[in-house]
Amino acid sequence: MTIGYLYVTRSEIDGVLYVGQSSKTDADSVANYLGSGDYFKQAIAEHGVENFTKTVLGHFDDQAALDFAEIHAIARLRADGHQLLNAGVGGPRTQREFIRAMFQRFGVLPQMPSAWLQAIDENPQEVRDLVAAGADVSTEDFYREYEAQLRQTQDLSRDCPRCGAAVDDVCRTRTGNPSKNHVGRLAPA
Structure with a gap:
């Protein structure tokens, strides 16, 4: 059973991207929901909703898999030099703990986009385990x-x-x- 989907929304004005996930999988929400990040909402207010296009990247039936896919998509786009309106790395809300765990395990930080992506690409199961650990918080x-x-x-x-x-x-x-x-x-x- 699908619990959510991953998407990327692109500004037709300046090409800036926003990667997000949503648990609202009804047809209307999938067609019309563009994102909710703070910087993204500012861009919508500035450029108008009509200047943004959303592409669904995949549907998921597991939250940890969706979180991993979001982290991977953001990492890939940043490593490829795209400007993103995402403030964080994606995935679980406990991003500081996830980032700390990534640094302890692989010696990488999000400010090192190519190395961050390489750690994710080369160690997908270990990263998934770190994501899952970050989702289980008080x-x-x-x-x-x-x-x-x-x-x-x-x-x-x-x-x-x-x-x-x-x-x-x-x-x-x-x-x-x-x-x-x-x-x-x-x-x-």
Whole structure:
């Protein structure tokens, strides 16, 4: 049974790409959903939804396989020199732990795109195991990682207009869909 799909959305204006995954597999969502990353949403606002095209790269019936495919797609595109609107490396929300594990095991970091991709290509099962380990996290660890990601892409210098979280506080009101937290608190690109 399909649990989600991997896609890449391309800007027809400047060729910038966004790689993402979605669990909404109904025909309308697959046809119309373009992505939800913070930098990507800024690009949509700037260029208009009509200037973006989405391509589905594959459907998956396992979350770990979908996470691995996303990590691999982002790594390949970055190594090939494409500009991506993705803030992270893809995969599990606990990206810092995954990156740390990749460095400890293979001596690579995402800032080394060719070496990062080579480690993934040459060690797919080990990387899949690291991805799976990163998916099994406590709620507190999930939010610690999510908060670190929000601090990179969100402007927390004012109160959240949706939940009233104070300046510099990351809200935790939408645990079922945390990507919806802090809408309206995007940092300038």
